[in-house]
Structure formats: C-alpha cells, structure tokens
Amino acid sequence: MIDTAGLRVMRAIADEGSFTAAAHKLGFSQPAISQMVRRLEERAGTVLVERIGRTVRLTEAGEVLARHASPVLAALDAAEQEVAAIAGLRSGRVRLMAFPSASATLVPKALSHVKREYPDVSITFTEAEPPESLSALRAGTCDIAVAFTYEGVDLGRGEEDVDGFEVTPLIDDEVRLVVPADHPLARSKSKVADLSTLEDETWIAGCPRCRGHLLQVCREAGFAPHVAFETEDYVAVMGLIAEGLGIALVPDLILRTVQHEDVVALSINPPSLRRIEAVTTPDLSRVPAVKATLDALLLSAAAQPKPVRSRARATTAAR
Amino acid sequence: MIDTAGLRVMRAIADEGSFTAAAHKLGFSQPAISQMVRRLEERAGTVLVERIGRTVRLTEAGEVLARHASPVLAALDAAEQEVAAIAGLRSGRVRLMAFPSASATLVPKALSHVKREYPDVSITFTEAEPPESLSALRAGTCDIAVAFTYEGVDLGRGEEDVDGFEVTPLIDDEVRLVVPADHPLARSKSKVADLSTLEDETWIAGCPRCRGHLLQVCREAGFAPHVAFETEDYVAVMGLIAEGLGIALVPDLILRTVQHEDVVALSINPPSLRRIEAVTTPDLSRVPAVKATLDALLLSAAAQPKPVRSRARATTAAR
C-alpha cells in the first residue's frame, strides 16, 4: 500500500512545508509531488495534507506517515549501506577451505594479500580435504574450496564431482618420485625415473586420494605397486624414505616445504600432474569478496615457481 | 535504490526457500520473482541469491536484506495501521472549539454521540469566541469551530472572514427581546415587540459581537440605543433585567438554559436571527473523524426545537 517513495515525499513535505520545496529537495517537479500526494491519499482513504491557501499543512494521518518515515527510511538505508559495503569490498566474509599442503604457502600468501587490499573483508579459513570442502561448498558452508585433482585420474566418486561449479586452475603441480639418497636412481644422470622400472619397489602411500593416484599410475605402467605404508603425514613419508623403507610419489609443492637431507626427488616418466584449483559456484564467484579472494589466490599461485595455466575455465555454459 | 517490494521478495525467498514458493506466498508468478531478484542484484551491485541446482540460497548480501526486511516492513505496517485506523474511525483526534452558549447542549450532545459511535475517536473541546476559534482554525490548532453570525450584520473585521472555509449551518437562532415581567410590553397580547418603539429604553449589551448586533439592529430601526450595562454573563443579564435596570436582546438558545422568573421574552419586529454554524476547512471536512463530528453536530442541531436549514454550503468553488 505505501512504499518508500511515499514516505520520502511525506517527510519532505513535513520538513520543507510546501510541495514546491519538497519537490526541489527530492529532485522532482512540483506536479510530481502533487500527484504523489493525491495517490497516497487515495490509497490511505483519507486526507493527508491540508491545502490551506497557498500553503500546506499535514493532517493527523499525514503526520503519522511523516513521523514514521525517518525511522523506516533510516533502517532501510542501513540495510543498503551494508549491502553496498559488501559490494564495495568494505565488508564481506569469505569462507575458504583448503587441503593441508595448500595451507603452507599458497593460501597464507593469498590471505595476506586480501587483508592488505581490503582490510574489512574477513576471511575464515578451514583445512579440509577436497571431498569434504566440496561438499561444504555444496552445503553452502563454504565459499571457495582449494582442491586438487590428479590429472587423468578418475576417482569415480560423486563427492568430487565439480559439475556446476566454477573451477579456477591455480597451479599444475608436478608429481615427483622420492627415493633415499643411497638409492640407485638417486645417482641417475637424467634425474628422470621410468615408472615401469619400479615394479619391485616398496611403496609408501599418502592420503587416500594420493593412494588412488599411485595405484592408477602404476596400473598404467603395467604393474600393481606393493604398498607397505600409508600415512597422510608427509614428514613421516620422508622419514620412512630416508630410512630406506620405501619410495613414494610426492607432489612438488609438498617437497618445497617438507624437506629431508637423505632423500632425492626425481621426475617421473610418464609425467603426472596434480592440478591445484580453486572451486566455487558461478554465483559466488561474482560476489566481490569471493572474487577478490580468487584473484589473490591466482596471484599467489603465479608467484610460485611452476607456471600457471589458463584462467577461469567454467564447467557450465555461461549464463 | 531498494524499496519495500524488494524487501518483501527477499524475505519471502528466505522464508520459503525457493522462488516458486515465494511467488505463491506473495501472489505473484514465478518469473516475476526471478526478474525482481535480477533487478535487485543489478542495483545492489552484487549477487543476492545463489542458484544452486534447482534450489536457491541467499548470499551474505541477500541475508542482510532478508534480515532487515522484517523490522522495516513491520514499522511500515504499523504506520499503515495507524493511518487505516484514522481512516476507519478507530482512531483520530478532533479539536473542537465552540462559543460558550453552544457548549450548553448542542456540543455535549454531539460529543456524546461521537463517543458512542466511535469510542476510539478522541475529541478535545475548548471554549472560544468565534474570532478566536476561527483564527485557531486558520493556524491549524483547531479542526472545527462552532461559531455564530448575526444575519445581515457585517462586523467588517477580517478575523471573522470565513472565506475558503466550509460552513455548515446548524441552527437558526431567533433573537428575542427580554424585558422585566412588570414591563408594559410583557402584557402585550401579540408577544411581538416593535423595535422602533424601544428608542427610549435602557439597554444591556452582551459580548462585543452581540453589542455590535444590537447597535446595528437599532440603527436600522432608526435610533441609537442607550446601553447602560455590558456583560458577557447572561445570568447577570437576566438579573439586571429582572431588577428593571434595562432590557436586552438575547438569542433564544440562551433563553433555554438561562432562565429567570421575573422576566418575559418576546419576538421582535423586524425579526433577527443568529445563525449558529460549524466551520472547518474543505480538506478537514473529508477527514473521517472530523466528518463524523460534523454529522453529529448536525444531528444534535436537528434535535433542537428550531428547524435547521440546508446542509454544507461551501463558500468556495468545489475543487
């Protein structure tokens, strides 16, 4: 029945004391106010303004509207301000989830960049493995999931389906073979290990998904690896390797943070990549704070030694 | 930027969880909601609703709007209710001013009638002589002035100008001559006194305006009256007359409340009327509570012995 325009008009008339002045204040022409008041009166079912000679005065009902106008308009303005703050990156919240080894450098760098550029945007960060972070994204409790997929490896589970999501590749992380320093391969000139020659080795597997990758890579090389140890802790993996208890496939990004004197890393043949990517929804990627964080992640990824591939490849048709 | 419709839509989406359900709740079609949200998002500059598969979920900015919606809409609704109450006579205020002798029966009867019909309409009543009540009407501190004019008497003062006002005649009050019971006229058969025969009498004058009326009536009869007393208190006037200290012109309405054993009232020739009328502004007369009070005054006037003339004669052209 009554909308914000009506309130604004009534308040302006109350403040200014005439239709003409109210019109100027609101940037309208005088007849616009005249008609507006007439419409309001029709809707209200009673006179709102007393036209006394060439001046006007509010009636009791008119006073009621004018009196309510300010608080209502103020509350509305507050809401607009909040939204504008979010739109203008002077506010906003981003809930980021990333797998543990991304937390080491990629994510902190991005977070600090956002914090520096937009100090009022608050980012909450939770460590989570990709299946978990993706379902959080689906459930609406997360805005950006930093996940990884092993190129060419289909784990075949719906939980990791990124269909409908927007995927931004960040880093193509080379998967390397780590062997003890006294391993024969450690002395190879080429620093490249042929996977097919590793059938008789004892293997150490990482997280479940990494284990899946190991199995698939080996299957493609023609054998099933003998996995003696499983641990998600890469520090432990290194220790095990150093002690000669096995060898492992370890993404390069991890090797840069978890190092060990007595091990050697080699490239593998055929090469294998772990793709690190930021996953969000098409809608969320247009939320300013989320977009800013995505950009920061890209920037942070570009600062990594390894090259970054193409940008923002949406998996669904553009709207 | 954002109006009540937008708030209503955002709240409905938040409550119902889908565009379709929100549309039903608001009585719109589904595309209407879809477009409304798109418009809102354009204005807000950010995404408000996350379309995730075939369900929707509010973004942070969307939540902000939905959260603000209820208080704002509630305040607005309260304002509408207040106005509707005034329009529906379940509320409202009427500031009535009447000259003292109208307060005796005419006004109380009308007030009690309004009170009975519309118990939530509050009427404030102030005694005031016509010049005063009319200027209050002009100043906006009064809604209805019950005034009187002596027919054919122009007091020639701007203060009593009813130009631009709406005048509702209530009672045509006959002006009578009051003489002591032992006055020769008191024994006249016709009970009609010819003014032109009263040149040698001693007169008692009432209020300033009544005095003006007396002077004019006598001038038209061909003489200037000898006024020995002036008092606004008609009880005193009666006392003076009873004591044989003078005679006076007294409106019939007053004679009905202020009586005295030792006086006699006669009609005069030529006859003179005091017209009692309700004065308000054209706008105020359309305010429900004011209109109801005017009607009650008319009703109350009709209950008086004297006949009431035509109704609601506006002195300005109709708008």
Added chain:
DNA sequence: CAAGAGTATAACTGAACGTTATGAATGACC
C-alpha cells in the same frame, strides 16, 4: 531414462510515474 520440479528468458501488456505546459487562487507589495 523419464518425469517432475524449479529457474531463466522472451515477448507482450498495462499501468504507474515522471515530465512540460497551463490554469486558478492566494498573498504580498507597492
């Protein structure tokens, strides 16, 4: 895989709301 449910888009329609131009009435100022 088909059906059901939900949203997006297109095309259309009508009304609402603004504008300019003009009229009528009031009040102020010579």
Added chain:
DNA sequence: GGTCATTCATAACGTTCAGTTATACTCTTG
C-alpha cells in the same frame, strides 16, 4: 486596491518499469 509573484492543481503525453503467459533449460529423483 491593483498587480505580480508564488503555489498548488490539472491536462496531456511519453517512457519506463513490473507484471503476465509461454517456453526452454537444468537438475533431481524414482
């Protein structure tokens, strides 16, 4: 007291906005 400026009301008109229906597309579900 007449004239002039000011103020509100009305008329006519055009544009924009917001709704409708119809239809396409996507996702979930049995």
